[in-house]
Structures are given as structure tokens and as C-alpha cells.
Amino acid sequence: MAAYTPMMMQYLQIKADYQDAFLFFRLGDFYEMFFEDAIKASQELEITLTSRDGGGTERIPMCGVPYHSAQGYIEQLIQKGYKVAICEQTEDPKAAKGVVRREVVQLITPGTVMEGRGLNDKENNFIASVSAFKGGTYGFACSDLSTGESRVTLLAGNFDDVLNELSLSGSKEVVLDSSTPDELQKKLTERSVLAISYEDNTEVNEAYTNLLEGLDEEAAKLSAARLFNYLHRTQKRNLDHLQPVTFYEIQQFMKIDFFSKRNLELTETIRSTAKKGSLLWLLDETKTAMGGRMLKQWINRPLINVQGIRQRQEVVELFISHFFERHEIREKLKEVYDLERLAGRVAFGNVNARDLVQLKKSLMQVPVLKETLNSIEAEAAARLAEKLDPCEEVTDLLEQALVESPPISVKEGNIIRDGYDGQLDQYRDASRNGKTWIASLERQEREKTGIKSLKIGYNRVFGYYIEVTKANLHLLQEGQYERKQTLSNAERFITPELKEKEDLILQAEEKIVELEYEIFVNIRETVKEFIPRLQALSKAVSELDVLTSFAELSEQRHYVKPAFTEERKILLKDGRHPVVEKVMSAQEYVPNDCYMDSERELLLITGPNMSGKSTYMRQIALTAIMAQIGCFVPASEAVLPVFDQVFTRIGAADDLISGQSTFMVEMLEANNAIANATESSLILFDEIGRGTSTYDGMALAQAIIEYIHDKIGAKTLFSTHYHELTALDQELGKLKNIHVSAIEQNGKVVFLHKIKEGAADKSYGIHVAQLAELPAELIGRAAEILEALENKDKTDTASGMPSSQMASLGGRRTGGQAGSFKEGLAGPVSMPTPVKEVEPLLQQTVEKSEEEAQLSFFEEVPSVKSSSASKKEKRVLDKLNELDILDMTPLQAMNMLYELQRKLRN
């Protein structure tokens, strides 16, 4: 290796310990980066790459950012998922012999950000640890360093549960044992952009022993200890604000798996992953950042304990009936800052005087909140009031000590009030007296010399001086003034007396600044002792915030309090999809009822495209979730069971990025539901089977329905375009058909969005295509093909060919009879008992033709059997040619490519 300079050797030595981070190496007023770090950082941060001589044969790539503006650059790197090690000079350069000692003082990572853009007010910033134990148990711990909250759980054997917990907590970083197998690491990073870190030490650090005291299980302790050890090692300080770790079991909450959370758009929309348009967006009427975070946690983990839900409902109801008190409370909540994160920064040592003034102002709202709650005179309100601890000692201290508007910096004085500290007052007197003396000296000198324009000024170089314009110089007495500086139009002088006072003033000011900082640190340390109380207060305020916002929303949007039943019954009158309703205004939205009980476990929903099938299904799930977080629900009457889990298969072909075909994802999601659902679960399956050929799809759909009906008994809503399946109600006692109605008016389809009993009688696929403004010529052609298909079907049926008129694909399996799917296809129809004799036939042909009509974009339809391979290719090429690629998103383009390829291979 080349002989580098001692400083570069020091750099390389430190860098060796931080291979996976950018090393910000402090050199004077800059943080410098070298070698690979410099090349990469210059690209990521768009800063100039230079080079320097480091003693070796070649120049070393280098780039740097100024110390005072480093924060922004660090945030940029963290947001991109990188880690940054801050390496400071840890001894006074003047005192150093040789190279100044330098050490990494903090490793900032995506999961350990404490301030700045990396933190979203209304979102937690969790870092998790995953530990594998013998017997297949996983320990999952997570901590939000900015708020200090931590929790841990043990997950038996199922790695999907680990992935779910990671996604529910929204963790940005995961800490693993370095021996974690690669395949698990790959799985962890597949679903989201996670920073991975390692910590092998699981010994409980003394500083955190008390935080782990409540944990009975050794594995839980070790998992949390791994996380704390990592935090301690990277942050290099005691983290006094960390709260005791709570142990939870995933069975304590309604389980909503990763897919369902996404499909139901609980906290973000599928398309843009934005909050706007999600359930969280609708429900978030909170006034504080902490309340916003609590709401998100509640949505991610609805309760299954009826008692807990009813307690929340009781408070919501109370606030609905106490409008003025609610209004008063919400006004006051606006004044409450983020107590939890303030407390975190107090412990971390990066809080400033302004933050503490905000803390004081927040705490001053607490007595008013308590008073308002107590004025309601209800037990539930009194319970909430009880939990609000105003921490008067902190308010008093901050009120007495801090001025109203201190500066941002804590090292420049002007923070502490007069009268708070005797010594400080003395210094201030000295400084003020000196300044008064100087002001009177100016008066005296003017009188003495008769120079009206004489003035006393101050600058950093010469200190105080007497300034006289050149025209008046002759009026000064010789020998009394020492000339210090000549300007173009004036001269500046000093006198021994002036310098003496100046020394006094400057010394006093220096002492003031030092002492103010010292006092500030003492105050901060005192506030630190109140952190647990502040954190408890923060929880109570958050709860009050969320519950009043539920009340606000429930009243505004005419939601109703759901009753819970143990009868596994759903009764919703005038139910609405809360988000769609908000977007389209209540007048336009068509409310729908839903009734399910032990005789009506599965609802098979048919109806045209665009009629509102998915909206209806989603609204049932969202209503259940809203009910179980304690909110009222969008209906005029609601009775619900407590669901243990919600499963969904709804959604678009948006999974190409994860490398799985749409159909495969569909099957994985279906399997997840089938493997885990119980009779207390809710399943929503939207057009299962549509991703494969008609017969395959229909067969799978039927088999899935039968399986749920016979073996699971979960409340299930299943929408389908396979009208043949509607005949299943003859066989499956607990399956009922419902449909979304539509009518035809002047050749155009009109969606009524109204759910009705029974199966739909028509598909309207071509009508929908017409609404989408496909070319008239094409629509005409589709109608022609449809007719041809219908006729063909009729002929086939008449000639005894296997027909699509059969009620379902395979005879239903009962006992030992194996009425297999194949038999159903090849032999005579095994279960041909459609409800209506003629209609199902029509339904089938319309349905089939709709699908074929869609295919006709690309290939010849079966009725016009001239399809040659070259013609098919030509159609694909034509389609390619027509595409306006610049107008497509990458995902749309990928989907289209996938589709085209599928057409070619078909």
C-alpha cells in the first residue's frame, strides 16, 4: 500500500469500522469524504468532486460539505437509505501532538434519525430487530428512537408474520444477527427498501435493564437487547428517553396481512402510495402529531377485545353529544406540540430553548383540557382527565427560567430571564452599567468638544471607539485621544478609560453567554427527569386527540355506533364506502345494505364491470376495521361480529416488480386466506381466477368457494364474472347470490350501484367498452362477434356439445363421489341445475363473448377461425405501433408488455 500521510492513515483506520456508511470526516469547518465515499457522495448529493494529495502515488478523490450546512446533506443521504458516520475532532487541535484525535460520535441510519426531513410528524420512525431462535421462533422488536417507544413480540415459526410485523411497523431499518441466512435477508428486503444492519451482542446492557424488566420470556428480552445494543453502539450515548418495552402478541389484534392492508388502502393508496385517498387520510382529523401517529397505529392494529372497543366508543359518543366541549378541546390541542419527540430530544441532548418554550406552552394547555373534560361530568371523561398530568414543576421551571422568544442557538445567550440566577444578574448589571456609562460618555464628549456629530461605536476588531469627522478634528484636544483607524471621512480614537470599560463589558458578556449555556443545560437535565411523565402525558393527549377526531368525523359524516354481536352476524343498513363517499359527496353515493348470518356465510356478487362490486366488498371490510378501532361507521344501522382477521384478494396487476405474475400473486393471496382464516374471519375475493384461462379460473373459483363454505365458514364476499358460479347456491346452503344492478337506456348502460338479491342477468361488457370511448367501429365489430358467439353457443347446445350453460364446471364433491372437474368438462353436465332455465345460458354467452371481444384487440376470435400465427403477430405489432410510450408510466408499460407477450404465447 502506498505510504499515506498520518491523517489519511487515521481516516482509513476509522473507515475500516464503517464500511457500510459514508464517513463524514471533520477537517476544520468541513466534513470531508475520500475515495469511494467521495465519488458516490458527489453523485448522490450533486457536489463537486475534487482530489487531494494524501502521500500516496495518486491523488485521492475528495468532496466535502460545510459543517454548518451538513444537516441537509446528511438528511438527503439518509432518505436514500444510506448510513452516515459522523467523525469529529475529539481534542483541541492546538493541544494536539501530531494528528488531531478523531472519533465517530454518531452513526445516523434510516432507522435512527432524530430530527429533520427524515422524520414525518405524523409517522413513527421504527427500527426493528429480528432474531431467530431454536424451534423456529422469531423475536421481533421495534423501537422509535425519536419517541422512545419500544415493543417486542415472539412469532412462532412463520416468517410471513415477521414480514407482516415489519410492514405494519413501517420499519426503515432492520437489525439482524450476522449469521442470519441469506435467503431470509433477501426476503426481508424484497418487499420494501430496508436498510440492513447487524448486531450480535444480545447481552442486556445495564443501562437498559429496567426497560426489559416487564418481559417474562428470555427470547423477548434477547430480541429487545439486540436492538438496544445496536442503538447504544451507534448513537454512542445513554438513551434515557427509551420507554419500558411492551410485550404484545399478534393475536391480541385483528390480523390484517400485508396484501390486505395494501388492497384496502388502509394507510396509503395502491397507485401512488400516498396518504391521500386512504382510510387514514379520511379518519385523520387529529390536531397533534402524536395523535396522528397513534391513529395510524390503531388502524394497523384494530382491537379484538370488545371491552376495549366499547371503551373507545363510549368516549366517542360522549364527545358527539358534547359539541362545545369537544370544540374547546380540539382548539386547545392545536397548541400542543409533539411532546413525545420533544422528550426524545431532551434526552438526546439536541433540544434548544425554543423547543423548551414550546414544551411549556404545550403543558400550559393541560389544565384547561382537564377542566373541560371534568365539566362534562361523565365517568369516561373523568378517566381521561385523570390521565392528563400537567407536570406543573416543568411548566413553572420553564416559565421562570426562559425568556418568551429565545434564539435558536443555545450558545449565544439571551435565553434566561432576569431574576432567575443571581450571578447572571450581576454580570448583566455590569454589562448594562458599562453600556450606560458609554452612552453618557458620548454625551459628555460632545459637550466637551462641541462636536455634535461625535459618536461612540463598536466593532469586533477595535472594540469601542470615538469617531470624529475629519472636518471636526481640529476641535479635539491634543494628547487625550489615541488614533486607531482612519476612514475616508473620519478618524477613530480610543481612550484608556474607554478601554477599561470595554474590558469590563466584554468580560461580562462572555461570562453571560457561558453561564446562560450552563443554566440551560441544568434546566435540560431537570426536564430529563420528567421524561417518563411527559411520555405518559403524550399518550393520554394522543388518545384524547384521536377519540375527539373520531367524534368530529362521525358527526360530520353521519356515522353510527356499531353494536357487536357474538352471533357472527353482519347487519349494515345504508352502508357506504367511507372514502369513495367522501370523494364523491354523500348525495351521489348510493348506500347499500348487507346482511349475513350463519345461514348466509358466503355472498357471491355478480354484476357488470364498473357497477360497484369491489367498492361494496371493500366497504364491508373498511366498516369492520373502523368499528374495531373504536370509530363509528358509515351506515344508518350496524351490527357486527368481532373479526379476528381480514383477508382480501382485490387488485390490479401491479405486482410485476416483485417478479411474480399477476396470477401467481392472486393464488398466493388466496392461499394465505385459505390457510389462515377461521370462522371469525372476513374474506373478500374479487374475481378470483380471472388471471388464467376461463375454465381453469372458473374451476379454481368454484373449488375455493366450496372449500371456504365447507371447511372454514368465514364470512366471505366473492365477486365474479363467471355467471355459471351463481348456480352454486343450489348446492351450497350458506351461499347466496347478490348482484349490483344496472339497466340499459337508449342502448347505453346505466349503473344503479344498488345491491340486490339474486344473480345478475347481463354483463354489459361491450357497453362499458363504449363508455370508455373505444372506436365505434370496434364496438360494432364486438357486437357482431358477440352475436356470432351467441348463435354458435346455441347451436353447440342444440347438438349436445359440452356447453357453457352448465351450472358449474364440476359436479360438487359429496362423500366419496369424485365428480372431478375434468369429468365435468368432458362428460355430460354433472350439476346442471341453474336457477333460471334460459337466463344462465344467456349470461354465459354474453360473458364469454365479452372476454373474447377483449381478446380481439390482439387475435382472431374463435368464431372467425382464420387466425394464423402471422396475423396474431401482426396484431401485436399493430398494437405496439399504436402505443404512445411517452405517455405511459413504467408500470403501465410493463403491464402492456406482459399482456402482449401473453397474447403471443397464447
Ligand SMILES: Nc1ncnc2c1ncn2[C@@H]1O[C@H](COP(=O)(O)OP(=O)(O)OP(=O)(O)O)[C@@H](O)[C@H]1O
Ligand atoms: N354505491 C355506489 N354509489 C355511487 N357510485 C359508486 C358506488 N359503488 C361504486 N361506485 C362508482 O363506480 C366505480 C366502479 O366501482 P367498482 O370498481 O367497485 O366496480 P366493479 O364492479 O368492481 O368493477 P370491475 O368488475 O370492472 O372491477 C367506482 O369508482 C365508483 O366511482
